[in-house]
Amino acid sequence: MIEVFHLVPALLIGALAVYTTVARDTFAATVGFIAYGLMLTVAWVQLHGVDVALTESAIGGGLTGLLLVRASAKLRASEAAARAERPRASTRLAAAILAAAVSAGLAIAVLALPDPAPTLAPEVLANIGPTGVGNPITAVLMAFRATDTLLESIVLLLALVGVWSLAPDRVWGGRPGPRYNADPDGILAFIARVLPPIGIIVGIYIFWVGADDPGGKFQGATIVAAMWLLVLMAGLTDAPPISRRLLRAGLVAGPVAFIAIGFAGVATAGAFLAYPDGWSKPLILVVEFALMPSLALTLGLIMAGAPERTEAASPREAAP
C-alpha cells in the first residue's frame, strides 16, 4: 500500500519530465516545468528531505519556473524559426540511444549501491551539541561546511553581477525589468496588497525555525523575495535603480558579515570560519540574520533581471 504513494508521484514526475521535453510549444513546456518542480517536492517529502523539499518548491520550481515562463513569453517570436532547426530523425534516434544508455548505466549503479549505505549521520550527531542548533542540516550548512554556504551566497551575488552586466550601456545604473502596469482595481493588485503581510511572516517564520526544524534562510528569503516580486508585477511599486549605493551595500552586507566572522575565527579559534567554544550559536545567528535580507534582495533582483530603463523612469501610464 505504501508503495502506491511512491509509485504514483514517481510516474507523474516522469510523465511531466517527458512532457516538458517533447511539448511542441516552449511556453507550454515551461508551464509543465513548474508543475514538474511542484511534483518533485512530493518526491522530496517521500524521501524525508523536508528541507530540500522546501528549497525545491521555492527555488527549483518557483523561481526557476517563473524565470523560464517569462523568458518563453518574450521569445515567442523566435519559436517558428527555431522549429525549422529541429534535428533529423537519425540524430534524434542517436540522442535517444545515448540518453537511454546513460539512464541504464545510472540505474545499474542505483541498484548496486552498497548496503549498509555509508553515512555521516553519526558524525553529525556526535558533533552537533557544541553548535547549539537542533536541525542537523542547519548545523552542516552553518558550522561543519560553512564554507559552502559562504561561497553559495557569493555565487548568487556573482550571478546578479552577471545579470546586471548584460544591460545595454545606455541604461546602465537604471531600473531592472519593465514598469508593470496592472489594473489598480484588478485581482493581481488586490492579491499584491493582501498576500505580502502574510507571506513576509511565513518567510521570516521559515527562516527562524530553520535552527531547529526544517527551514532556513534560503527558503525564507525566497518567500520574502517572491512577495516583493508580486508587488512589483502588480505595479504597486517600482524596482530601485541598480546604481543606488544603499542597495549595493544591502546586497553585500550579508556575505561581508559572514567573511568578517570567518576571519575573526582565525584569531579566536585558530581556523577560518571556526567558532570559539560557546560562541557557536550566537555567531551562527548573527550570520543568518545578516545573510537573510541580503539573500532576499539578491534573489529578488536576479528575478527582476537586467536594467532596461534609465533611472528617471517614465511616469506610470494610466491603466486601460
Place this chain on the structure above:
Amino acid sequence: MNAATVFGLLATALVGVGLYGFIVNPQPLRKILAFNVIGSGVFLLFGAIARRGAALGLSGDPVPQALLITGIVVAFSATALAVTVLLRLFDETGSTTLSSGPAPSASDPDPAKARE
C-alpha cells in the same frame, strides 16, 4: 521497493529524458530547461542516496541534504544568468538561433554551444 530505490530509479530516468531534450530541442531556452531537468535528476539521485544513509533516528544523511540545498541555489544562479544572456542575444539580433550557418539548417545541432 522502498522510496530510495523508486526515486533513485526515477532520477536515472529524469537524467536520460533531460539529456535527450538537451540534444534534440533546438531552442536555447529548451536546452536551459533540459539542463534543469538533468540537474533535478542528479539532485534526486543524490537525495535517494542521502535517504539510504538514514541512521540513529535521523531520516537521512544530513551532509548530502545540506549540499543539495546549496546545489539547488547554485543551479538557479546558473539558470538565471543563462536566461539573461539569451534574452540579451534576442534583443541584439532578433533571433536566438545557435546555428552557425546563414540559413537555419538541420545538420548542425551542437548542444555544447548552449552551455557557453
